[in-house]
Amino acid sequence: MDYTQERVATLHDYGDADPPAPAGRAAVVVPMTDREYASLATERVFSELERVDPAAVVVPLRAPAERVPAFREWLAGFDLDLTLLWCDGPRVEGLLADAGLDGPRGKGRDVWLALGVAARHDFVVLHDADTDTYEARDVNKLLFPLADGFDFSKGYYARVENDRLYGRLFRLFYTPLVAALEDTHDHDVLDFLGSFRYALAGECGLTSEAARGLRVQREWGLEVGTLGEAFRLAGAAGVAQVDLGRYEHDHRAVSGPTGLSEMSRGVGAALLRAVADTGVDIAYDTVRERYREHATRLVDAYSADAAFNDLSYDAERERDQITTYAQAVQPPGADTRLPAWSTVSLTPGDVAAAARADAADTEE
Structure with a gap:
């Protein structure tokens, strides 16, 4: 235990x-x-x-x-x-x-x-x-x-469901990307992000x-x-x-408009922005290469883990996903985050009232 x-x-x-x-x-x-x-x-x-x-x-x-x-x-x-x-x-x-x-x-x-x-x-x-x-x-x-x-x-x-390992975007993208960043940069935020299971x-x-x-x-x-x-x-x-x-x-497919491939771009942008927010100057080309190395190593480890538990595991398919996710290791682009509620003039009460009135209109 x-x-x-x-x-x-x-x-x-x-x-x-x-x-x-x-x-x-x-x-x-x-x-x-x-x-x-x-x-x-x-x-x-x-x-x-x-x-x-x-x-x-x-x-x-x-x-x-x-x-x-x-x-x-x-x-x-x-x-x-x-x-x-x-x-x-x-x-x-x-x-x-x-x-x-x-x-x-x-x-x-x-x-x-x-x-x-x-x-x-x-x-x-x-x-x-x-x-x-x-x-x-x-x-x-x-x-x-x-x-x-x-x-x-x-x-x-x-x-773990239906005799398979899921959580693919975490296993094959987030975890090895954080490991790649830890290889190439030194900051407490990376220790922090790498600690989540x-x-x-x-x-x-x-x-x-x-x-x-x-x-x-x-x-x-x-x-x-x-x-x-x-x-x-x-x-x-x-x-x-x-x-x-x-x-x-x-579960989601890898491809398609709401698939893991599209999600990887959003997850990658959020992760890399969180790191950049702390002042880390990310070496994207180096991180991308290190990401591939860590992800490939993890496929071997998960393959062994699956075999140990008699689970179905397609290592080749997971390696194909690594190639797809590597494309998301790039600068995050424009910051479109919504600001903290503590900094905006809009009030939650106004939002609740507007949503209530909008919903009431749908009954007419």
Whole structure:
């Protein structure tokens, strides 16, 4: 059984950990899109949240107007203090434009809108809605470090399903890229980023102060960008990671408009920007070459690990992915992050009111 500590405090589940946690002082943010409507996984998430009984649940929704009434009716059936924040309505978009915050739309923008509303509570927990193995105690695990003096908590878990290793973007891109950066540069941020056991997990917790201070990636790269912000706001001493066991999520193809190839560009940009934010001058050509070396070494290691556990493993296919992901090792381009809520003139109350009015219009 593992009990190793990392650069950040690592809280292990040695059996059935369900620590005491201040759920009554916390808001849970669950971003959703049209595809999660009434799915079995999402039903489970909200049913388990009923057991947690947090102070509030905020659901930032990205969906066409005609789908909003069905979402409102369905979510109203759960015994939760739940706010549906429709992110695509004209009033919300007008507020963002007036504040100079219009731009690319994606999960990160939706989460940013929800964080403003949720941060009126002492603590905020953020997680996805597509987890088949979600349990009420996952929220308690994420909240416990916050009540214990940490500013940020990050979930980690194993991605092993159907006799296969998943978590490909983390295993084959994030981890070897951080290792390549550590080879070529020296900074505490690299030790920090390399300490997370599943850096691409969507599950995390924040104090309200941290939530209001967070700059947020608009699209892909939200999770990694959040780690960079955690380092800026709290440092390694203010961050913990917690063991959420084994998670089963939806899986993505490598190619296509929402595939891992596209995601790698967003994740790479967020990671490299987080490093550049600290003043590190990244040697991209050298890092790209070192990335290939580390990723290839890891394929051999995962091949052995899979064989050890009698899992199916296609080493050649994973090596092909390395070639694809290497293209994402490049300067991150323009900074389109949304600013910290603590620095903008827009108020969460205005956003909530606009989203409420936009959603009401869809009923007419």
